Amino acid sequence: MAERFLRRAAPCRIVRKLCAKAVLEHGLIEKGDRILVACSGGKDSTVLAWALATLKQELRLPYELAALHISTDFCACCKKGVLAARLAEWGIPFNDIDVPVIGRLKPGRRMNCYWCSTQRRTELLRYAIAGGFNKIALGHHLDDIIETFFMNLLGKGELRAMPLLLRYQKYPVTLIRPLGGIEERQIISCADELDILKAACTCPFGLRSKRRVIRERIASLTGGSGAEKRRILRALGSGERNLLEE
Ligand code: SF4
Known part of the structure; x- marks a missing residue:
């Protein structure tokens, strides 16, 4: 994809093109798929x-x-009515379930992003399997993937990142990340163009997240260059499973 095109085109056109590219190049969607989109409201x-x-x-x-x-017992920033209305405009049926993430913590354990994500992912998988969905689409973008890679590398000494496509061995469900080649700033511009309601996350635990620190370090490494970020993604193997298993 020419960098010149990326600078000139309308934001949603760029998102659509890059999303189609990821879908086609990595075979993320096949005929007859039943896809459940995990919608946080963001x-x-x-x-x-x-x-x-x-x-x-x-x-x-x-x-x-x-x-x-998935609603939790501590974060109520999503305006579900507005979200459901937008999804209905696009012909997407919407459902909502409650997961008491804090309520499931064992005594003495502290709440953290890892616990929260695991609980929500488990319920997402359960719902998808029960509903006969064979794919789950997640909204992680290029910056999320690079941040996760560096968090694993610097925090755990592991070469692991989030793949664009992950087939579970244990479950009849595949995870896909069609926005994996798109920068967050491009998604923000598209959201502005679509007039998507900005639901700033008010989660009190997220403010302490290590992700924010890594984000600043990556910004100084790449100088905010989208081309350099895409090169990092390419170096990771993109949709391959070698460096990118979860
Ligand atoms: S920021 Fe809050 S909602 Fe997001 S994963 Fe962390 S604890 Fe969960």
Whole structure:
């Protein structure tokens, strides 16, 4: 993808093109797929839902979409009514389940992002399997993938990052990340163009996240260059499983 095109085109057109590129190059979606989009109510997953609904028509791929929002017992920043209305405009049915993440903590354990994500991922998988969905689409973007890679490298000494496509051995479900080649700033611009409600995350635990520190260090490494970030993604093997297993 020419950098010149990326600088000139309208934000949502860029997102659509890059999303289609990831879908086609990595075989993320196949005919007949039943895809559950994990919708937090934030810009990333809402743009993802829009992009998949748009591509469904453009690529003439017969696949089915539905969206799930997982509410927790500590974070109420999502305006579910607004989210459901936007999804309905795009022809995506919406459902919402409650997961008491803090309520499941054992005595003496402290709340953290790892625990929260694991609980929500477990419920997402359960819901998808029970509903007969064979794919789950997550809204992680290029910056998320690079940040996770460096957190694993510097924090755990492991060469691991989030893959664009992950087939579970244990479950009849595959995870896909169609926004994996798109920078966060491009998604923000697309969300502005679509007039997607900005739901700033008010989670009190996220403010202490190590991710924020890594984000600043990556910004100084790449100087914010999208081309350099995409080279990092390419070096990671992109959709391959070698360095990118979860
Ligand atoms: S920032 Fe909050 S909602 Fe997000 S993973 Fe961490 S604890 Fe969970």
